[in-house]
Every structure is written in structure tokens, then in C-alpha cells.
Amino acid sequence: MSEEIVRAEGLRKSFTLSRKQQKIEKTGETKRVAVNGLSFSAYRGEIYGLLGPNGAGKTTTLRMLSTLIRPDAGDAFICGHSIVKEPERVRDEIGFLTSELKLEGFFTTDYLFDFFGAMHGVEKGTLQKRKRELFQRFGIDRFAQVQVKNLSTGMLQKVSLVISIVHDPSVVIFDEPTNGLDVLTARVVTDFLAELKGMGKSILLSTHIFSLVEKLCDRVGIIFDGRMAAEGPLEEIAGGDLEKSFFDLFYAIKGETV
Amino acid sequence: MKLIALIKKEFHRFFHDPRLIITMLLPGLVIFLLYTVMGEAIHAEPEKQDYKVYVKGEATAFTSVLQTALEEDGNTVEWLPLEDEEAAKKAVEEGEATAILYFSENFNDIISDPSGTGGEVAIVYDPMDEAGSAFYALSTALLQQIGMRFSVRSEPLISEEGIGRQIMQQLLPLIIVCFVFSACMSVTLESVAGEKERGTLSTILVTSAKRLHIALGKIIPLACISMLGALSSFLGVALSMPRLMGISMGFLGGYSVGSYFLLLFLIVSFVPFIVAMISVVSTAARSVKEASAYTSVLMIFVIVLSLVTAFLPTIGNWAVAIPVLNALVFMQQLLAGGLPVWQSLVSIGMNLFYTAGLVLLMTKMLSSEKIMFGK
Numbered sequence: 001m002s003e004e005i006v007r008a009e010g011l012r013k014s015f016t017l018s019r020k021q022q023k024i025e026k027t028g029e030t031k032r033v034a035v036n037g038l039s040f041s042a043y044r045g046e047i048y049g050l051l052g053p054n055g056a057g058k059t060t061t062l063r064m065l066s067t068l069i070r071p072d073a074g075d076a077f078i079c080g081h082s083i084v085k086e087p088e089r090v091r092d093e094i095g096f097l098t099s100e101l102k103l104e105g106f107f108t109t110d111y112l113f114d115f116f117g118a119m120h121g122v123e124k125g126t127l128q129k130r131k132r133e134l135f136q137r138f139g140i141d142r143f144a145q146v147q148v149k150n151l152s153t154g155m156l157q158k159v160s161l162v163i164s165i166v167h168d169p170s171v172v173i174f175d176e177p178t179n180g181l182d183v184l185t186a187r188v189v190t191d192f193l194a195e196l197k198g199m200g201k202s203i204l205l206s207t208h209i210f211s212l213v214e215k216l217c218d219r220v221g222i223i224f225d226g227r228m229a230a231e232g233p234l235e236e237i238a239g240g241d242l243e244k245s246f247f248d249l250f251y252a253i254k255g256e257t258v
Numbered sequence: 259m260k261l262i263a264l265i266k267k268e269f270h271r272f273f274h275d276p277r278l279i280i281t282m283l284l285p286g287l288v289i290f291l292l293y294t295v296m297g298e299a300i301h302a303e304p305e306k307q308d309y310k311v312y313v314k315g316e317a318t319a320f321t322s323v324l325q326t327a328l329e330e331d332g333n334t335v336e337w338l339p340l341e342d343e344e345a346a347k348k349a350v351e352e353g354e355a356t357a358i359l360y361f362s363e364n365f366n367d368i369i370s371d372p373s374g375t376g377g378e379v380a381i382v383y384d385p386m387d388e389a390g391s392a393f394y395a396l397s398t399a400l401l402q403q404i405g406m407r408f409s410v411r412s413e414p415l416i417s418e419e420g421i422g423r424q425i426m427q428q429l430l431p432l433i434i435v436c437f438v439f440s441a442c443m444s445v446t447l448e449s450v451a452g453e454k455e456r457g458t459l460s461t462i463l464v465t466s467a468k469r470l471h472i473a474l475g476k477i478i479p480l481a482c483i484s485m486l487g488a489l490s491s492f493l494g495v496a497l498s499m500p501r502l503m504g505i506s507m508g509f510l511g512g513y514s515v516g517s518y519f520l521l522l523f524l525i526v527s528f529v530p531f532i533v534a535m536i537s538v539v540s541t542a543a544r545s546v547k548e549a550s551a552y553t554s555v556l557m558i559f560v561i562v563l564s565l566v567t568a569f570l571p572t573i574g575n576w577a578v579a580i581p582v583l584n585a586l587v588f589m590q591q592l593l594a595g596g597l598p599v600w601q602s603l604v605s606i607g608m609n610l611f612y613t614a615g616l617v618l619l620m621t622k623m624l625s626s627e628k629i630m631f632g633k
Contacts, residue, residue, distance in 0.1 A: 066464055069627040091466040101464060102457035106271060118263035119465035 005171055005202045006042040006065070010074035011035050013060050013226075034060040036226035037074065042204055042219065044170075047197055049217035049234075050206040051246065057226035058206035059098070062175045065204065066096040079170050092120055095164040098175035105149030109140060109159045112148065113166055120167030127166070134162045138192070154185040161192050165201070172196055174205040178212060190216060210243045222246060224253055260467045264475025268449060272483050281444060282483065285437060286490030293498030306332045307389040310354070314340040315361030317379075319369045324400055328393075350384055356393050357383040431589040432564035434492055435582065438525065439557050441487030442532045443550075446480050450540035451549035454630070463630065473620040477537055477613075481530040488529055517592050520602045524592075527606040528585040532560075534616035541623045541630075578604045581612045 013035040022028065035057040042048035050058045063069045065076055067087035075082050081089040103112055110131070117127040135141040138158050143151060151159060165172060177193065178186040193216055196203055207213060213220055213234070220238075221231040229249050230237055239245050272278050309328060313321065325335045340346055340358060349355035360380035368377040381397060383390035453459040462472060536553050543549035560582055567573060567586040577587040584605035591598045623629045 063631070068460070068463065069631060088466045088468070091464060096464045100457050101461040103461065104271075104453070104456070104458045106275065107267075111270070115263055115267055116461075116465060119260055119462065119467050121259065121466065 003044040004041050005044045006076065006078050006204060008038055008040050008076040011038040011061060011064055011071045011076060012073040013064060013071050034226055038226065038228055040221045040228060040231050042202060044202050045200050046218040047193065047203040047205065047216050049213040049220045050223060051208065051213055051220055052223035053208060056223040058223060059175050062173050062206055066094055066173055067091055092167060093170050095169040095172045097160060097164040099179060103148045103160060103163065106147060108145050108147055110144040112163055116163050116166045122167050130168065138162055154188050157181065157185050158188055171202045171204060176207055177205055178209065214242050222249060224250065229253055261471040261475055264471060265479045268476065268479035282441060282487040283490045286494035289491060289494030290498045307392065309333060309335045309356045309389060309393055310338065311335065311356050312338050312340040312346040312358040315365055317361040317365040319366045324397060327396060327400060347382060350382060353387055356389045357381055429568055430495065430593055431586045432568055433495055434525065435560060435564050435586060437491030438488040438529055439532055439560055441491065442484040442529065442536055443553055445483050446533050446536040447540055447546055447549050447553060449480055450476055450537045451543050451546045454541065455545045463624065469624040470621045472624055473617050477530065477534050477617055481533040484533050485526060485529045488525060492525065517597060521589060521592050523606050524585045524589050524602055527609040528582055530613045531581050531609045534613045538616050538620050538623065541620055575601055578608055581609050584608060
């Protein structure tokens with residue numbers, strides 16, 4: 001087995017429910033556990049997929065790994081750096097992309113690439129070389145001087161993806177990478193992920209789309225209610241039909257029908 | 259390097275957007291044009307003056323020279339002997355007479371004798387009256403030209419119209435503070451609350467830049483940009499005020515260079531404080547709309563402080579400890595002709611100290627997941 005690059009150990013995160021949320025959900029609970037003791041490992045050069053229904057805790061897990069939020073308990077190590085004790089070191093090792101994170105529409109792609117490169121402390125010469133390579137590879141060079149607000153959805157997604165890896169991170173984390181995208185833009189993203197894998201990057205993604213996991217992932221972790229229900233290589237977990245395996249597991253754990 | 263990149267980004271955003279530059283510099287131009295037009299309308303008087311001056315004591319050697327100088331410009335001068343002092347003062351106060359000149363004994367002899375010393379001239383005039391100010395300026399200039407052998411004592415009277423103008427002087431700090439606040443508000447709300455609302459601030463938070471640098475990377479450039487706006491408004495007020503108030507010498511003409519610098523430093527010191535205050539509020543708010551509502555409350559608070567300062571001029575030196583209030587109190591003292599040096603310097607220091615506190619608070623807020631990512 002190759003080198004372990006992400007290791008999550010008993011990650012736990014809960015949120016306080018507002019009165020409004022309590023009313024909507026008709027519950028007297030004041031706390032909601034989003035992630036409950038989650039542990040898993042991802043390895044260098046692999047694509048790891050966190051699969052689960054909405055509200056399972058996938059996004060919260062990825063936000064903890066990207067150091068945007070702190071776990072209540074547990075820890076995770078990315079390239080050996082603790083997300084709790086060394087968040088800045090972790091941020092230099094990861095590229096994080098989610099629909100919540102946006103690029104300022106006023107600036108050009110070229111400017112933002114340089115800006116985020118500087119934010120990650122990339123040396124100028126290296127940055128320019130990397131910009132040429134990535135812009136050419138992903139067909140962005142013709143749009144380098146176009147303001148981000150004037151880009152098409154597909155090109156904007158490409159630009160966001162390229163900027164998220166401006167500092168050549170070891171691990172790339174994508175939260176629901178194809179969510180809400182049309183088929184063409186979704187294709188851009190899946191091709192990009194495959195390219196990244198080809199470049200030797202380790203990728204961690206969350207999704208609820210079976211076909212995406214089957215197409216891209218080497219390993220998969222299935223999450224229900226913030227707990228890891230199953231984890232392992234795709235072939236082992238899917239057993240030939242990922243969707244069937246997922247629902248078998250779902251019924252076995254939750255005892256419900258969909 | 260990261261801090262510099264953050265600062266450069268804010269400047270780039272501002273200086274490459276003509277709309278932002280215009281909205282920042284336009285108020286100053288509008289104020290200048292508006293006040294100048296108002297001033298022209300109010301003070302549409304002929305440039306030539308009819309001077310009516312009461313005189314006590316013999317000084318024909320001086321008054322004849324003064325008369326020649328005044329009539330050269332097409333003015334007329336009427337010299338009247340001072341018989342009823344109270345009535346003459348009232349006439350000056352009401353603008354019916356220009357001034358009263360008191361000459362010491364043997365003034366004519368002293369002026370004719372090149373070695374003579376000890377003469378004294380007292381001038382009573384209304385400094386808010388255009389003719390009075392011009393007459394005073396010319397008289398004192400002439401006396402100094404003669405050889406500085408006379409001590410000049412002036413007793414400015416302030417007419418009702420003058421009191422109105424004095425109130426304008428008292429309100430100038432309020433006007434400045436309001437413009438400064440508006441300038442800070444227009445750039446800071448958009449840059450901090452706007453970026454948070456659009457999710458672009460979170461993108462920066464995912465990088466390895468320190469939260470302190472992100473806070474400074476907002477407050478430093480926004481304070482510089484706001485200062486531009488504040489200075490534009492200040493210049494608009496300062497340059498147009500002479501026309502509005504009908505003073506030909508210039509409203510700020512009588513202040514020392516030191517006063518100018520203290521005034522400038524006071525403005526410069528409270529701009530970062532206001533920017534930091536709005537930045538903290540914008541970081542806490544979930545949207546520009548929410549931040550705008552909170553900031554409006556702050557602005558009302560600042561306006562109330564300004565009004566208190568304008569109409570309660572007896573505020574003591576303890577004001578140095580209160581940000582904004584300190585700038586208002588000592589700006590007013592400076593504009594009234596005082597030179598509160600140590601108070602101004604301590605105020606500047608205090609404002610910068612409070613600004614540093616707000617930068618740290620914003621840093622803490624940027625690290626708070628509840629504030630940054632709470633729904």
C-alpha cells in the first residue's frame with residue numbers, strides 16, 4: 001500500500017440548533033451532532049470518495065480537514081500536519097474547492113492566480129512557470145485577461161479548479177465537485193480530477209452521486225449520520241454494484257426503507 | 259509578502275474601478291461647488307466698499323495715507339469723530355459702521371518723528387464683516403509698514419450674523435466627521451461585508467495567510483482610500499467656506515502651519531479607527547445590508563457626539579481618552595484659534611491604540627467559525 005497522506009482519527013463536530021431550526025425540525029434538541037467519531041485514511045496518488053446522503057456530515061468533515069472549522073474532538077493529519085495544531089501548515093498542503101468559496105468577479109484570472117499564489121507564499125518565478133503550464137493545459141490562457149465575472153460557467157469552474165491548486169498542493173479536497181453543474185461543466189470537472197490524479201495528486205471528494213464514485217474513486221467511505229458505515233477499496237465496498245451495496249448498508253443500519 | 263499582496267489587492271480593486279474613484283472623490287467636488295454657489299448667492303455684494311470709520315484722537319498723518327490706499331481700489335471712506343462710544347460700537351456690531359480707531363496721544367507727532375516710539379492704536383471691528391476684515395487687514399499692514407513702532411490692539415465684535423457664522427465654524431468638525439464616516443462606510447462595507455457575503459473572503463481564509471494579515475490587509479488600504487475621500491471632502495469644505503461665509507481673506511487663512519498639521523493628523527488618526535470599527539461590524543454581519551444597518555447606528559452615535567461637542571464647548575481634557583470625541587474637541591479648539599498640542603498628540607496616540615485593539619478583535623473574528631461560517 002502507498003503512503004498514507006490523510007488520516008482522520010475520531011473526528012467529532014456538533015452544532016447548536018437555533019430556536020428557528022428547532023421549530024422547523026420540530027425538535028427540542030439544542031445540539032446536533034454532524035460528525036460523530038469519524039476515522040479514515042487516504043493514500044498518495046489516490047482518489048478517495050466520501051459517499052453519503054445529504055446531512056450525513058460529508059461537508060462538515062471536509063471543512064474540518066480544510067481547517068475552516070475546528071473539530072470538537074479528535075484530530076486529522078494531512079501530510080503529517082495536525083489540522084488542530086498546525087492549521088496554517090495544513091492549508092499550504094491542501095487545495096480546497098467548494099461552491100461556498102468564490103472568486104472576486106472584478107479581477108482577471110491572471111491577477112487572481114498571482115494573488116492566490118502570493119497568499120500561499122509561492123515564489124514569483126515558480127508561480128509564472130506554473131501559471132503558463134496550468135493555463136495551457138486547461139485551455140485558460142486565452143481567457144487570462146478576462147474578468148472572472150465575464151467567464152462562462154464552465155470556464156469559471158476551470159479557473160476555480162486551477163486556482164485551488166496554484167500552490168501545487170499534495171492533497172486536493174473537493175466538496176460536491178459536480179453539484180449543480182450542467183453536463184458539460186460536470187465533464188470539465190471530472191476530466192480535471194482525472195488529470196490531477198495523473199499528476200500524482202491525492203484527492204478527497206465528497207459526493208452523493210454513485211456514478212462519480214464508480215468512475216473516479218480508488219477508495220470510498222460511506223457515511224450515515226456522521227458515522228463511517230463502511231470504508232475500503234471501491235471494488236470491496238461496491239462488490240460490483242455500488243448503489244445496491246449502499247442501500248443494503250443503509251437498510252441494515254437505519255432499518256428503514258427509502 | 260502575503261500582507262503586501264492583500265494590501266495591493268484592495269488598492270488594485272479601488273484604483274482600477276473608475277466608479278469607486280468617482281464615488282470617493284465626488285463628494286468633495288460637489289461640496290465645493292455647492293458651497294461656493296451658495297456663498298456667491300448670499301454674498302453677492304459689490305467688491306467696492308463704503309467704509310465708515312469712527313476715530314478717536316488726532317492721527318491725520320496716518321488716516322490720510324490709509325484713505326489714499328483705500329480709495330485707490332475705488333472704495334470710499336468716511337471718517338467720523340467718536341462722540342458716543344456705545345452707539346459707535348453698536349453701529350459696528352450692526353454693520354452700519356466699519357470700525358472704530360483709537361489713537362494714543364500725540365500720535366501725529368510720533369508718526370512724523372522717525373525716532374518716535376510708544377504709539378498705540380486700538381481697532382474695534384467685526385471680523386465676520388467683509389469690509390471690517392479688509393479694513394483691519396489694511397490698517398495693520400500699513401501700521402507695520404510704517405515701522406512697527408506701534409502696538410495694535412484689536413477688539414473684534416461679533417454681530418448676530420457673525421454668531422451664525424461662528425456656529426458654522428463650530429459645526430465644521432461635525433461636517434468633517436460626517437464626510438469621513440461616509441467615505442469610510444462606502445469602501446469598507448463593500449470590501450469586508452461584501453466579500454464575506456459573496457464568499458470571496460472564505461477563499462482567502464483557506465490559504466495559509468495569517469488572520470492578522472487578512473485583517474490588516476483590509477484595514478490599512480481601506481483607511482488610505484478613505485483618507486483620500488475624507489481629504490477630498492475636507493478640501494471641498496475648506497476651499498468653499500470662505501465664499502460661503504463671505505470672508506475675503508480665507509477662512510483658514512489665519513491658522514499656523516502647526517495648526518494645519520495637527521488638524522490633518524487628527525483626521526488621519528481617526529480615519530483608521532472608523533475604518534476598523536466598520537470592518538469589525540462588517541465582519542460580524544452576515545450581509546452588506548445587515549452591516550449597513552449596524553453602521554448607520556454607529557453613524558448616528560458619532561453625529562450625536564459631534565453635536566454635543568459643537569454646543570458644549572467646555573468639554574475637558576478627559577476627552578483625549580474617547581476616540582472620535584477627542585478628534586472633535588481638539589479640532590474645534592484648533593479651528594477656534596487654539597493650539598492644543600499635547601492634547602492632540604495624545605488623542606492621535608489613543609486613536610491609533612484603539613485601532614490596534616479593533617484590528618486584534620477583527621483577527622479573532624476571522625478565526626471564529628461561528629462568525630465566519632455560522633448560518
